[in-house]
Structures are given as structure tokens and as C-alpha cells.
Amino acid sequence: MVEHLLPVLFAVALWWGSTGLILRLDRLPRATFRWTMLGATALMMAGMAGLWWTAGQRTLAAVYLGVVSAILVWGWIEIAFLTGFITGPRRAPCPAGARGLDRLRAAIAVILWHELAILGVAAIVALLTLDAPNPYGGIAFLALAAMRLSAKLNLFLGVRNFGEAMLPEHLRYLETYFARRRMNALFPFSVLGGTAACVGLVATAAAPGSDMVTATAHTLLASLIALGVLEHAFMVLPIPPEALYRRLLPARPVAFPDDLHVPSCGVVPRAAVPKPHGSRP
Template structure:
């Protein structure tokens, strides 16, 4: 077997770990700086979005293994910028207050939706635009990468809202501190098996396609997508299995500000 599937899978693993850690590091530093630091960070990251858009466009007609990696990285760049806009509190939603005590049912869901509404719309608009530009393209790895991230993120948010036994809240940035009040710690609901089933099925489909790959480019494509689907599935299982996954990034981040220093004006 060619080494390309293994290289692709390890590349996906590294980029997932590194990009997550980089976003957390940048946002934590902005938290510590206060003031306009969050807005400045997002503006300084605009070249990431531009490179992502250009890379995705260039990859569409590039059917070699280079195009596979460019399309994959481009989708991560676009997704990463939108996520950064969320983590910095710039694109979130109209609701910025903690969940009122005792709120439940549709009223709680409506409030929770208000905390992320604009972010979800931004992610959806990004998906629709990528679907449009990728239509009929030779290389669609960027589209499928974004789709996996999109489905996994929606499923994860729903599970955090409905309830999971384990969750990590220590990395929630200061502008989003109110969102933890909308999370529910408890037994899993129907949202968990549905999310796990969809992601596991996707991973199985990608692995099956990998077994049929005839070229290095095809093998790299399906290995990248399978690795992302497996990682998304693993992230879901970590909501029910008590493993200290936060240690993967905690060592590289500056300590959060003490509570007494965390009352600076929001950026």
C-alpha cells in the first residue's frame, strides 16, 4: 500500500490538533490583553480567510495530490476564520446574557439559539457558497471537509445543549463565558446516538472508498476525510467517556486571568 493514506491521516490529525491549539492560544492571549484585542485579532486573521478562499478556488480544478492537500487546508482556513470570529465574540448572536434560572423547553432553546444565531448563519452561508463554487468541480475535498466540520459542530452543540455526562468548559473564552450556562451535564439524549451514527457511517463510507482508491490522490482524499470523520466521532465520545482531553492543549496555553482581573470592558 502507498504511504499517501497514512501521510494524509497523520496530516489531518496534526492539523486538527495544531489549528485547535492555535485558535485557543490566540483567543486566550486576547482575553488577557482585553480592550479591543479580540477585534484586532480577527482583523489580523483576515489574510487566513483570503488564503482559504483563494486556495479553495485554485484546488477545484487541481486533480493531483497537491490539489487534495490545498483544498483540505483551504477548507480548514475558511472554517478556522469563522470559528475565530465566534470565539472572539464578534459573530455570535443577539443574546449575550446567561441562561435565566429555571428556564426550560422551547424558551431555553430559543435563548440558546440567540447566543449562536449569527455564527450558525455564517457557517451555513460558508457552506452554501462552497457548494455553489464546487459544483461540478474535479476536486471536491474542500467541500467534503467543510461538510464534516459543519455536521460535527451542529451535532456537538445540540448534545451540549440537551445534555452529556462530560464536558470541558475551561477553554471557553471571556466573550463567550455566558454560554456555559446553556450547557447541560447529565445523561445522554437521542441527540448523541444520532450524531454518533451519522459520523460513524460517514467514516465507514470514506474508508470503503479508500479501499477502492486507484491513485495516490484518491487515497489521500479518502484518508483525509476518513480521519476527519473519525476525529469528529472521537470528540463526541469524549462527551461521555471521562478522559482528560483538555491536556492536549492546556500545556501550550497561558493561564487564564484570575477572576478579580477578568472584569475589564468587553471588546
């Protein structure tokens, strides 16, 4: 029981706590961002060292430390983007009326440097961990990157909730690249893929021949992916994803591109989204 329950609680606390801390730091005055980025870079380097060291240690402590190290590295990715240090060559709203390939090219331009940074860091993490006795920290990082990529694609293709309250003011132009729909064709495959990965990991963790390290590591990974699937679910549920972090976010009304007087691109006003049968107005 310990090898299953403890990793689940650990993953939830680590996920919620690290996300909440990043959101809180990103709402400090912009003059503090250089110090936030400096601290994040120091922690990222510590995370890389942790991934390298734990990769050769197949112990319970190394499994937990490896996942924590992956979160430290991933935190640098998130902070670099949310503070605006690493985004893309374009820092403006989507051109009015852009559709198809024009909209896709514009959307890629606003996050291009960030995506390249993820690829570069992921390559380093893979080299440090994947061909090692304890690859679980590296797998955790790659799982986070895959879930984040899926989330970005779904936001671009269209979902009910953007989680726009979690965007800092200096990145509000990103909302104009999102499409508001009840669901898109990719979304079911994103959820099914994440769920299938969770089922496979849980099956390995619960297999009779699994030792404590294997069971703990696979439960940790399954928990992280399950939390990513939950984030996806909030995109289409009538509950905003920022509800998870309500106490950490400053109160502000949800604004849409027309409210901000910027051109919109693929955005459908909330009032135009069909409501599920029986829902309140």
C-alpha cells in the first residue's frame, strides 16, 4: 500500500505546490522577474545535477529525488515562458482575420523560442537519464513536456476553457491565438492517450513481480500523467482550471480579446458556446 498511496500524495503535493509557486512569482512586479529567473536557473542546474546523479542510483530515495529534479528543470521552462524571457519572435496579438496556415504560422511565432528551448532541454535530460538504471526522472520530464504540447495544441484547435486567468498581463495577447469551442477532434485522443499511459503504468506497478522501486516509480509517473489528464479535462468542463489555484491568483474579471480591444483570431465569445442541457444560464 505504501508504494502506491505515498507516491500519489507526493505527486499531487509536488504538482499543486510547484504550479502555485510559479503562478505566485509571476504575479509579483515585473522588476522582480530577473531575480525569479536567476533563482529558477540555479534550481534548474541543481535539477540537472540531480537527474544525472539519481540516474545511476536505483533506490527509493533516488526515484523521488529524480522526479523532484525533473520538476525543478520543468519549472525553469515554465518560468522562462511566463515571465516573458523565452517566448517567440512575435509578441503581438493574432492578425485580424487570420485563418488556416496564416493563423498557424502566427501561433508558432509567438512560442517558437520556448518550444526550441523545451526540445534542447529534453535532449539533455534524455542523454542524462534514459540509458541508466533509474530513468524515471527523465521519463517524468518527457511526460510533462508531452502533456504540455498536447494542451497547447488543444488550446489552438479549440476548447471551452482557456485558463486565461492564469496568464500574466504581459502575455494576455496569447488569448487571441486560442479558439473557443466545446471540443476539438484532437481532444479525445489526448485524453485517451494519457489514460492509456496511466493504465499501463499502474498495471506495471501492481504486477506481482514488481519490486518496491518499480512499483513506486511507476505509480509516481502514473500520478503525474493523471494530473495532466485532469488539466485537460478542465479545458472542456464548465469549471475553469484556475479554480484549482483560486487562492493564489489575484481577483480579476475574465477578459476576452474584444474586451481588450485587440484583434481576435479563432475566438468564439463565451455566450456563443452552447451550454449543456440543464445547465444554469
